[in-house]
Amino acid sequence: MATLNVKKLNKSFGTTSVFRDINFTANEGEFVTLLGPSGCGKSTLLRCLAGLTPVDSGEIFLANKNIVHQPVQERGIGMVFQSYALFPNMTVEKNVAFGLKMQKLPATEIRRRVSEALEMVELNEFSNRYPHQLSGGQCQRVALARSLVTRPALLLLDEPLSALDARIRRHLRDQIRLIQKELNLTTIFVTHDQEEALTLSDRIVLMNKGNIVQNGGAEELYTQPADLFAAGFIGNYNLLTPEQATRLTGQVFSEHVAIRPETLSFCQSGQGLAARILSSSLLGNIIRYRVECQGIELSVDILNRSDDDLYAAGQHIGLLVDTAALRNVA
Numbered sequence: 595m596a597t598l599n600v601k602k603l604n605k606s607f608g609t610t611s612v613f614r615d616i617n618f619t620a621n622e623g624e625f626v627t628l629l630g631p632s633g634c635g636k637s638t639l640l641r642c643l644a645g646l647t648p649v650d651s652g653e654i655f656l657a658n659k660n661i662v663h664q665p666v667q668e669r670g671i672g673m674v675f676q677s678y679a680l681f682p683n684m685t686v687e688k689n690v691a692f693g694l695k696m697q698k699l700p701a702t703e704i705r706r707r708v709s710e711a712l713e714m715v716e717l718n719e720f721s722n723r724y725p726h727q728l729s730g731g732q733c734q735r736v737a738l739a740r741s742l743v744t745r746p747a748l749l750l751l752d753e754p755l756s757a758l759d760a761r762i763r764r765h766l767r768d769q770i771r772l773i774q775k776e777l778n779l780t781t782i783f784v785t786h787d788q789e790e791a792l793t794l795s796d797r798i799v800l801m802n803k804g805n806i807v808q809n810g811g812a813e814e815l816y817t818q819p820a821d822l823f824a825a826g827f828i829g830n831y832n833l834l835t836p837e838q839a840t841r842l843t844g845q846v847f848s849e850h851v852a853i854r855p856e857t858l859s860f861c862q863s864g865q866g867l868a869a870r871i872l873s874s875s876l877l878g879n880i881i882r883y884r885v886e887c888q889g890i891e892l893s894v895d896i897l898n899r900s901d902d903d904l905y906a907a908g909q910h911i912g913l914l915v916d917t918a919a920l921r922n923v924a
């Protein structure tokens with residue numbers, strides 16, 4: 595296991611800069627997510643870490659060794675991509691064994707390690723199947739076993755769950771996290787899905803347009819977004835202009851203000867601020883209401899408890915704003 599240290603990494607394609615002066619660390623055993631919208635440069639950054647794409651400048655230290663000029667196969671890195679990239683003409687077992695065969699390990703050792711890796715991803719019974727006889731989730735577990743079997747110092751995961759349906763996705767996500775913890779495997783995970791990032795990661799590196807916007811724990815990113823982009827991307831903040839925030843709270847603001855939907859609540863009409871329900875949608879155990887208050891549209895999240903009243907569109911209601919939960923964002 596190893597610490598990854600990325601220093602001043604730059605990459606352009608022709609005259610187009612993909613990312614600039616990227617610095618971050620993934621400590622030994624840490625699960626770090628590169629999160630950001632499509633096109634922000636996270637996949638290219640991951641490919642550069644793997645050695646699949648050369649960088650223009652900067653350094654990549656893995657266990658204190660600069661690997662930036664090392665070829666892919668010498669970096670000690672395992673990778674899982676969105677597309678499974680399995681060999682279609684090989685059984686599950688042969689797919690997983692491939693890397694070890696290349697390393698010319700003895701056959702008994704290969705068998706033992708392949709069986710161990712397949713057990714980890716709960717696929718031992720499928721060892722003689724071919725990829726076309728597997729579901730998408732199973733294929734991705736083979737891909738994971740194939741990268742774990744070489745005992746990499748660093749595991750890179752590029753949107754490995756995005757082709758899977760929601761239920762399988764959650765299951766495999768939990769499985770990846772369990773295995774990663776068990777092996778204390780330093781892991782970099784790329785996703786544009788903020789919920790996935792918030793639930794999986796020890797730390798999130800939030801990227802926008804080739805820059806790191808914020809680097810911190812899930813809770814920190816959720817409660818203290820670094821800027822407007824971070825507030826808009828993580829969670830579902832209500833973003834208010836300074837003028838709107840002043841109108842709503844009576845306090846003076848010079849910067850934008852972010853208000854989490856769960857920090858707003860309802861009270862009887864005639865108390866709090868006068869508001870009107872516009873619509874509601876059920877999101878599992880919460881109900882998200884859209885309300886209008888002082889000419890401002892807001893989202894309000896209320897826990898869905900069976901003994902509570904539901905509010906109908908058009909209904910007048912009182913709105914309570916927890917001013918301690920307001921965040922200034924530049």
Ligand SMILES: Nc1ncnc2c1ncn2[C@@H]1O[C@H](COP(=O)(O)OP(=O)(O)OP(=O)(O)O)[C@@H](O)[C@H]1O
Nearest residue numbers: 607612630631632633634635636637638639785786
């Ligand atoms: N081989 C390439 N040649 C030229 N431009 C490229 C190449 N690969 C990526 N890019 C560009 O670099 C930018 C970053 O792409 P990248 O795939 O790293 O983003 P991303 O954040 O991973 O997005 P996505 O989630 O959509 O994959 C994009 O504008 C993309 O068009």
